[in-house]
Amino acid sequence: MGSLFSSSISLRKSVRISDDEFLLLRDFIYEKSGIFVDVKRKYLFESRFSKHLGELGLSSFSDYIKYLKFDVKKAEELPRLFELVTTNETSFCRDLRQLDVFKVNVLDEILNEQRKAGKLELNIWSAGCSSGEEPYTLAILLHESLKRELPLWKIKITAVDLSRTMIEQAQKGVYGEYAFKTTSDDIRKKYFTKESEGWKVKPEVQKLVHFQQMNLNDSQSLKKVARSHIVFCRNVVIYFDEAMKKKVVGSFYDNLLPGGYLMLGHSETLHKISQAFKPLYHPGSIAYKKQG
Numbered sequence: 001m002g003s004l005f006s007s008s009i010s011l012r013k014s015v016r017i018s019d020d021e022f023l024l025l026r027d028f029i030y031e032k033s034g035i036f037v038d039v040k041r042k043y044l045f046e047s048r049f050s051k052h053l054g055e056l057g058l059s060s061f062s063d064y065i066k067y068l069k070f071d072v073k074k075a076e077e078l079p080r081l082f083e084l085v086t087t088n089e090t091s092f093c094r095d096l097r098q099l100d101v102f103k104v105n106v107l108d109e110i111l112n113e114q115r116k117a118g119k120l121e122l123n124i125w126s127a128g129c130s131s132g133e134e135p136y137t138l139a140i141l142l143h144e145s146l147k148r149e150l151p152l153w154k155i156k157i158t159a160v161d162l163s164r165t166m167i168e169q170a171q172k173g174v175y176g177e178y179a180f181k182t183t184s185d186d187i188r189k190k191y192f193t194k195e196s197e198g199w200k201v202k203p204e205v206q207k208l209v210h211f212q213q214m215n216l217n218d219s220q221s222l223k224k225v226a227r228s229h230i231v232f233c234r235n236v237v238i239y240f241d242e243a244m245k246k247k248v249v250g251s252f253y254d255n256l257l258p259g260g261y262l263m264l265g266h267s268e269t270l271h272k273i274s275q276a277f278k279p280l281y282h283p284g285s286i287a288y289k290k291q292g
């Protein structure tokens with residue numbers, strides 16, 4: 001029974017999307033999230049949405065767009081739409097080269113400045129944190145840097161993502177093998193406990209991170225994030241167009257404390273986006289320092 005049923009699903013024809021439907025859906029997604037879907041990825045909509053349209057009992061993208069705009073359940077549908085359009089790829093200690101640059105050239109400098117000022121406080125914002133691997137990595141880095149000094153510090157890592165499902169997973173803090181593909185066994189053993197479902201992040205790491213569902217397109221919500229010394233936004237703005245990148249980077253600028261740093265993903269840059277940051281070039285990464 002089971003195999004017959006699953007083969008009938010896999011044989012289900014995908015729902016075709018016309019050019020007009022694609023533009024309408026793309027504009028809707030852009031308006032709600034700032035995510036810009038290039039026309040080259042049009043067929044991705046067909047593969048990603050067909051099953052979901054079937055579940056909703058809809059036979060065309062036109063019907064789905066009406067559903068998104070006018071159905072009584074439209075507010076419930078929005079998170080589902082976001083799940084379908086976002087890419088949540090991530091892992092612990094992702095891009096180790098950049099993290100080394102960050103530790104030596106950014107983190108140590110800020111920690112020393114805070115010590116000199118007698119303010120043992122540090123706020124980091126992980127924007128677009130997916131299932132939590134990035135902010136937990138930052139918490140681990142702080143444990144490794146501060147060691148026995150850590151309990152003296154007031155540390156808050158605010159981690160936000162558009163996807164409610166990702167935030168729920170992050171809060172649970174239990175991970176399978178895939179999440180450790182870029183992580184040494186030593187780190188895994190030191191900061192995680194093996195449980196039946198996977199590896200659970202230890203409480204001393206977990207308590208440094210505060211997760212919240214948040215849309216980077218919603219500038220008003222972003223204003224509620226505590227002022228930060230460092231903003232991490234890696235592999236997120238790649239999905240935005242220039243206008244949205246400018247808007248989000250402007251929010252990061254406003255959030256950062258004087259002399260604070262913005263870290264982007266290795267394929268992302270502020271070129272043509274903002275001149276309000278000084279780019280500090282290091283082998284393997286650029287750190288953007290807030291000017292003024």
Ligand SMILES: C[S@@+](CC[C@H](N)C(=O)[O-])C[C@H]1O[C@@H](n2cnc3c(N)ncnc32)[C@H](O)[C@@H]1O
Pocket residue numbers: 033034035086087088089090091094127128129130131134160161162163166214215216217233234235236239265
């Ligand atoms: C590829 S993951 C990157 C995760 C992590 N920063 C890293 O580099 O490993 C991109 C994340 O950005 C989130 N995202 C995309 N658009 C967003 C928006 N408008 N507001 C908040 N998060 C968003 C997605 O949900 C996804 O989890």
